Amino acid sequence: MDPAQEAQNRETFRQAVTNTLERRLFYIPSFKIYRGVAGLYDYGPPGCAVKSNVLAFWRQHFVLEENMLEVDCPCVTPEVVLKASGHVDKFTDLMVKDEKTGTCYRADHLLKDFCKDKLERDPNLPAEKAAEFRHVLAVLDDLSSEELGAKIKEYGITAPDTKNPLSAPYPFNLMFQTSIGPSGVSPGYMRPETAQGIFVNFKDLYYYNGNKLPFAAAQIGQAFRNEISPRQGLLRVREFTLAEIEHFVDPEDKSHPKFPDVANLEFLMFPREDQVAGRSARRINIGEAVAQGVVNNETLGYFIGRVYLFLTHLGIDKDRLRFRQHLANEMAHYAADCWDAEIECSYGWIECVGIADRSTYDLRAHTVRLT
Numbered sequence: 001m002d003p004a005q006e007a008q009n010r011e012t013f014r015q016a017v018t019n020t021l022e023r024r025l026f027y028i029p030s031f032k033i034y035r036g037v038a039g040l041y042d043y044g045p046p047g048c049a050v051k052s053n054v055l056a057f058w059r060q061h062f063v064l065e066e067n068m069l070e071v072d073c074p075c076v077t078p079e080v081v082l083k084a085s086g087h088v089d090k091f092t093d094l095m096v097k098d099e100k101t102g103t104c105y106r107a108d109h110l111l112k113d114f115c116k117d118k119l120e121r122d123p124n125l126p127a128e129k130a131a132e133f134r135h136v137l138a139v140l141d142d143l144s145s146e147e148l149g150a151k152i153k154e155y156g157i158t159a160p161d162t163k164n165p166l167s168a169p170y171p172f173n174l175m176f177q178t179s180i181g182p183s184g185v186s187p188g189y190m191r192p193e194t195a196q197g198i199f200v201n202f203k204d205l206y207y208y209n210g211n212k213l214p215f216a217a218a219q220i221g222q223a224f225r226n227e228i229s230p231r232q233g234l235l236r237v238r239e240f241t242l243a244e245i246e247h248f249v250d251p252e253d254k255s256h257p258k259f260p261d262v263a264n265l266e267f268l269m270f271p272r273e274d275q276v277a278g279r280s281a282r283r284i285n286i287g288e289a290v291a292q293g294v295v296n297n298e299t300l301g302y303f304i305g306r307v308y309l310f311l312t313h314l315g316i317d318k319d320r321l322r323f324r325q326h327l328a329n330e331m332a333h334y335a336a337d338c339w340d341a342e343i344e345c346s347y348g349w350i351e352c353v354g355i356a357d358r359s360t361y362d363l364r365a366h367t368v369r370l371t
């Protein structure tokens with residue numbers, strides 16, 4: 001089937017599924033009677049039931065089976081915590097503005113849409129150009145602000161709704177700001193991740209664990225990100241439930257006693273080198289990936305394996321599940337190595353779980369702030 005027809009069929013199928021889910025109240029655009037707010041959704045009765053089943057299984061698979069220490073921390077977080085963690089200065093996406101209307105777009109999304117559209121819908125695209133667009137898609141997350149701006153200019157990309165020219169890309173902080181208390185002098189943010197609640201409690205949790213490493217702490221709760229232009233339905237929203245684990249390990253010894261339990265698993269992996277070279281994801285044995293240094297250490301490998309088991313038990317097709325290593329620039333400000341579990345759906349490969357070796361970044365950051 002030609003690519004344009006395939007893209008059209010995918011769109012029609014997705015529309016049908018979306019309509020059914022909305023009609024049956026799996027989810028509803030929030031504040032719909034007031035015309036809604038982009039990126040905010042309510043779950044109706046069946047949606048609540050699915051969500052609560054998934055979270056119950058998550059708690060069983062990770063927290064209970066691994067004896068993790070569960071915590072439950074506030075969503076409103078004082079600025080000092082998120083300043084120390086780096087989120088105030090670095091939790092940004094690159095944004096471009098329609099120069100006439102001021103409408104904002106995520107710069108990387110516009111470039112991605114442009115390249116995908118050319119590849120899918122232009123039957124006369126020369127092979128050389130097709131290879132170039134494929135390369136841009138492969139390294140998209142690695143592009144700097146200047147490189148993104150240059151590509152947008154080179155390809156003549158304009159605002160999707162008006163075709164007006166776009167500004168140069170600039171960073172936009174994704175956190176919702178607020179103030180704590182009536183005086184307005186105590187700034188705070190709605191947490192963009194639940195992990196910081198675990199890090200600031202590290203000392204007490206370590207004590208609770210008998211002053212012994214390794215141990216893991218877990219938290220399920222709401223996270224808030226003021227996404228620039230949310231789309232893709234429930235996949236990219238401004239408030240969502242995160243289930244996070246922080247596993248604390250001796251930085252000099254990242255072996256994991258239960259690694260042999262997962263070492264024989266084999267699944268699709270997409271290491272950094274393969275992405276840059278334009279190769280496809282391939283089946284790799286996780287034991288070998290760790291032995292060859294493709295995955296940095298046993299602890300990271302163990303959790304990649306456990307996430308694979310979690311997702312496939314939930315019913316995710318193993319042929320549509322891959323673990324993709326972050327490119328060098330793509331990694332969040334805190335990560336030393338990072339692998340995303342991505343699931344292929346009608347929007348393409350979508351990140352569903354991030355598994356990062358955050359090294360000592362967070363504990364150091366809070367320690368430095370307090371000394």
Ligand SMILES: Nc1ncnc2c1ncn2[C@@H]1O[C@H](COP(=O)(O)OP(=O)(O)OP(=O)(O)O)[C@@H](O)[C@H]1O
Binds near residue numbers: 225227237242353354
């Ligand atoms: N706006 C969002 N809406 C829904 N889920 C999200 C959103 N942002 C992140 N997630 C999910 O939370 C997980 C952990 O977030 P993480 O900080 O790793 O995302 P991220 O790498 O910042 O996302 P991206 O780079 O795509 O913006 C992701 O794997 C993703 O599944």
